[in-house]
Amino acid sequence: MERQLRVNPIACSGHGLCAELLPELITLDEWGYPILPGGPVPRRLHRHARRAVADCPALALALTDAA
Amino acid sequence: MTAITQSTALWYASRATGVVSLLLLTLVVILGIAVNRQGRLPGLPAFAVTGLHRSVSLLSVLFIAAHVATAVMDPYVSIRAAAVVIPFVSAYQPFWLGLGAVALDLIAALILTSLARARMPRRAWRGIHWLAYAAWPVALIHGVGASPDLRSGGLRLLAIGCAMAVGGAGLWRLTQRAREMPRAERAAAVLAVNEPPGSPARPSFVPDREAR
Amino acid sequence: MTSSMTRPLPSLARHSGWDRDEPLAGPAETRYLGGMPRLLPPGPGPSGLRTHLARFGAPPLDWAGRGLVAEVQAAGLTGRGGAAFPTYRKLAAVAGYRRPAVVIGNGAEGEPASSKDKTLLWAAPHLVLDGLQLAACAIGSGTAGLYVHRDQRLHQWLAASIAERATAGLDLVPVELIAAPARFLAGEESALASRAAGGPALPRFKPPRASERGVADRPTLVQNVETLAQLALIARYGAAWFRSAGTTDEPGSMLATLHQADGQVMVVETELGTPIRDLLRLPAPAVLVGGYHGAWIPGELAGRLPLANAALRPLGAAVGAGVLAALPADRCGLAETARVVRYLALESAGQCGPCFNGLPRIAGALAELASPWPRPEIIADVRRWCGLVEGRGACRHPDGTVRLVRSALEVFAAELDQHILGRCAGSSNRPFLPLPPDLALDEADWR
Numbered sequence: 001m002e003r004q005l006r007v008n009p010i011a012c013s014g015h016g017l018c019a020e021l022l023p024e025l026i027t028l029d030e031w032g033y034p035i036l037p038g039g040p041v042p043r044r045l046h047r048h049a050r051r052a053v054a055d056c057p058a059l060a061l062a063l064t065d066a067a
Numbered sequence: 068m069t070a071i072t073q074s075t076a077l078w079y080a081s082r083a084t085g086v087v088s089l090l091l092l093t094l095v096v097i098l099g100i101a102v103n104r105q106g107r108l109p110g111l112p113a114f115a116v117t118g119l120h121r122s123v124s125l126l127s128v129l130f131i132a133a134h135v136a137t138a139v140m141d142p143y144v145s146i147r148a149a150a151v152v153i154p155f156v157s158a159y160q161p162f163w164l165g166l167g168a169v170a171l172d173l174i175a176a177l178i179l180t181s182l183a184r185a186r187m188p189r190r191a192w193r194g195i196h197w198l199a200y201a202a203w204p205v206a207l208i209h210g211v212g213a214s215p216d217l218r219s220g221g222l223r224l225l226a227i228g229c230a231m232a233v234g235g236a237g238l239w240r241l242t243q244r245a246r247e248m249p250r251a252e253r254a255a256a257v258l259a260v261n262e263p264p265g266s267p268a269r270p271s272f273v274p275d276r277e278a279r
Numbered sequence: 280m281t282s283s284m285t286r287p288l289p290s291l292a293r294h295s296g297w298d299r300d301e302p303l304a305g306p307a308e309t310r311y312l313g314g315m316p317r318l319l320p321p322g323p324g325p326s327g328l329r330t331h332l333a334r335f336g337a338p339p340l341d342w343a344g345r346g347l348v349a350e351v352q353a354a355g356l357t358g359r360g361g362a363a364f365p366t367y368r369k370l371a372a373v374a375g376y377r378r379p380a381v382v383i384g385n386g387a388e389g390e391p392a393s394s395k396d397k398t399l400l401w402a403a404p405h406l407v408l409d410g411l412q413l414a415a416c417a418i419g420s421g422t423a424g425l426y427v428h429r430d431q432r433l434h435q436w437l438a439a440s441i442a443e444r445a446t447a448g449l450d451l452v453p454v455e456l457i458a459a460p461a462r463f464l465a466g467e468e469s470a471l472a473s474r475a476a477g478g479p480a481l482p483r484f485k486p487p488r489a490s491e492r493g494v495a496d497r498p499t500l501v502q503n504v505e506t507l508a509q510l511a512l513i514a515r516y517g518a519a520w521f522r523s524a525g526t527t528d529e530p531g532s533m534l535a536t537l538h539q540a541d542g543q544v545m546v547v548e549t550e551l552g553t554p555i556r557d558l559l560r561l562p563a564p565a566v567l568v569g570g571y572h573g574a575w576i577p578g579e580l581a582g583r584l585p586l587a588n589a590a591l592r593p594l595g596a597a598v599g600a601g602v603l604a605a606l607p608a609d610r611c612g613l614a615e616t617a618r619v620v621r622y623l624a625l626e627s628a629g630q631c632g633p634c635f636n637g638l639p640r641i642a643g644a645l646a647e648l649a650s651p652w653p654r655p656e657i658i659a660d661v662r663r664w665c666g667l668v669e670g671r672g673a674c675r676h677p678d679g680t681v682r683l684v685r686s687a688l689e690v691f692a693a694e695l696d697q698h699i700l701g702r703c704a705g706s707s708n709r710p711f712l713p714l715p716p717d718l719a720l721d722e723a724d725w726r
Contacts, residue, residue: 009631033632253629261643
């Protein structure tokens with residue numbers, strides 16, 4: 001199943017955990033906010049993506065079914 | 068072992084696990100405030116702070132469970148199992164133990180919602196999590212009232228230390244929230260720092276023309 | 280297609296023109312015969328209920344539930360609020376949720392350069408109100424609202440118009456007047472839904488869109504007031520009539536706000552596809568198309584293009600909210616852009632990190648680029664920040680701002696080189712593009 005990362009920019013306050021937990025896909029911009037990849041999350045990273053979603057203190061990250 | 072010695076062992080176990088629970092809960096609250104304020108522990112990444120907050124809170128659940136179980140099992144005092152979660156129904160010290168039940172209920176709400184936090188609305192989870200600021204003082208008051216342990220000697224200093232730590236951190240957290248830049252002013256604040264010096268409020272940037 | 284244009288009405292931004300008090304003085308208007316103008320009344324002054332009914336008759340509310348959506352689809356009506364989304368699809372989507380829905384007419388054109396919605400609400404409120412009723416009947420909604428910026432006289436006029444229709448038994452659905460704060464983003468769909476529900480006019484994270492879950496969690500149809508007025512005419516005269524103006528791909532008439540180089544501002548009704556040179560007095564060094572989320576195009580190109588998305592999209596521009604502004608020859612396009620982008624930065628809702636960090640930095644850099652001897656390396660900063668804010672907000676505010684900035688860097692590239700050498704072709708300091716005075720930055724300003 002194709003999964004995609006999405007961030008709620010209103011909830012996001014730039015904690016930066018997601019970039020620490022999923023550095024293969026997420027980088028932080030110069031203000032500390034996450035830049036997400038456009039495409040689907042590779043299968044091998046699904047577990048790490050789920051952890052990043054669960055650990056976000058602001059509950060701003062989500063793993064959705066790719067549209 | 069005689070019945071009284073067994074009872075004494077359970078009683079001591081309950082008191083000891085109670086003190087440790089209080090210490091762990093103090094640590095949980097302070098770590099929680101650190102997470103919220105994006106504080107870092109030296110040499111550790113941000114996810115370690117959230118990880119510690121979660122681990123210590125689960126550890127405190129274990130110690131609270133032991134604290135409660137030993138108290139119920141102890142035959143010397145009559146505390147029925149229901150009194151663990153229903154406040155003020157215990158035969159022994161109904162008020163002080165009732166406070167313990169209140170604290171336990173609040174902590175149970177915090178733990179259960181946090182385990183399910185990805186599956187519930189964000190705002191609901193946050194609202195319930197604020198109850199942590201109620202759970203901790205109730206737990207402390209339960210500890211001070213239910214047994215004389217925290218009222219004298221080294222343990223009293225410990226209790227005072229924990230109260231100061233949580234009180235100080237909590238107060239700091241609230242003042243930070245009060246001083247947070249309101250949303251409506253954020254862009255203006257960034258602009259103020261990034262505008263060229265001497266920019267008028269309503270700029271008209273046509274430059275001085277070179278001599279023609 | 281021959282272009283046709285109404286006698287332009289003075290823009291309300293200048294507060295010139297006619298007596299706006301009800302009732303209409305003068306002879307009753309003749310029945311509408313199908314030509315131009317369509318939305319705007321042909322004579323001076325606003326169209327009261329009597330005049331409106333004499334010209335158009337009553338709206339066919341009983342038929343709306345059955346046939347309106349199909350007719351709107353055949354007509355090819357697209358949203359006149361800027362996004363040009365096919366209207367029938369919005370109607371069908373909201374109706375498709377099969378839950379009690381809400382219809383709201385969006386008259387909050389936060390765009391300072393646009394006055395067409397205000398003008399339409401003054402001049403032909405009953406067309407808008409007809410459209411609101413028809414849309415409500417088409418999707419089976421029993422709740423309707425009209426969302427308008429706080430302006431006491433306009434609100435009084437609209438309240439009186441609504442009351443007059445109620446007395447005449449014209450409306451099936453009661454209409455609530457909702458006050459919008461004077462913010463650029465107040466007309467954004469999710470901000471509107473938030474405000475209509477009693478909260479602040481702040482954009483919300485999507486999904487869910489307002490069409491699925493808007494006011495009070497109900498499916499909410501948000502339509503620009505001009506779209507509703509067009510709908511009111513399609514319901515009476517049909518798709519074929521609607522298509523008799525405009526182009527095949529972009530049919531119908533539209534309202535445009537024209538900013539002439541001499542400072543004259545006017546609202547006109549014209550057909551889509553009208554050559555820009557028939558609307559703006561050209562030549563001009565550059566033309567701003569669409570609004571403050573639109574784009575600059577070079578002056579000589581503007582002279583050869585029609586006001587149509589088919590021609591404008593390849594240039595990165597769009598018809599948008601129908602704003603056309605001809606840059607006067609003595610003004611500096613970079614300075615004008617810098618002023619506008621500063622305003623856009625301050626109008627950020629402050630909710631999303633990339634937006635409230637990026638837009639002010641872009642504004643600051645543009646301010647330097649519009650001044651003598653800017654550091655050339657900041658151009659790269661601007662491009663980087665544009666790339667960083669695009670698509671990373673909860674709404675399209677950063678995206679629209681970036682479109683304007685990029686078009687300015689391209690169209691005014693020569694001016695940029697001159698500025699770096701300390702020269703500027705502009706000779707006048709007077710601001711050209713309109714902006715509201717700096718408002719206090721208070722949470723209450725979003726209510």
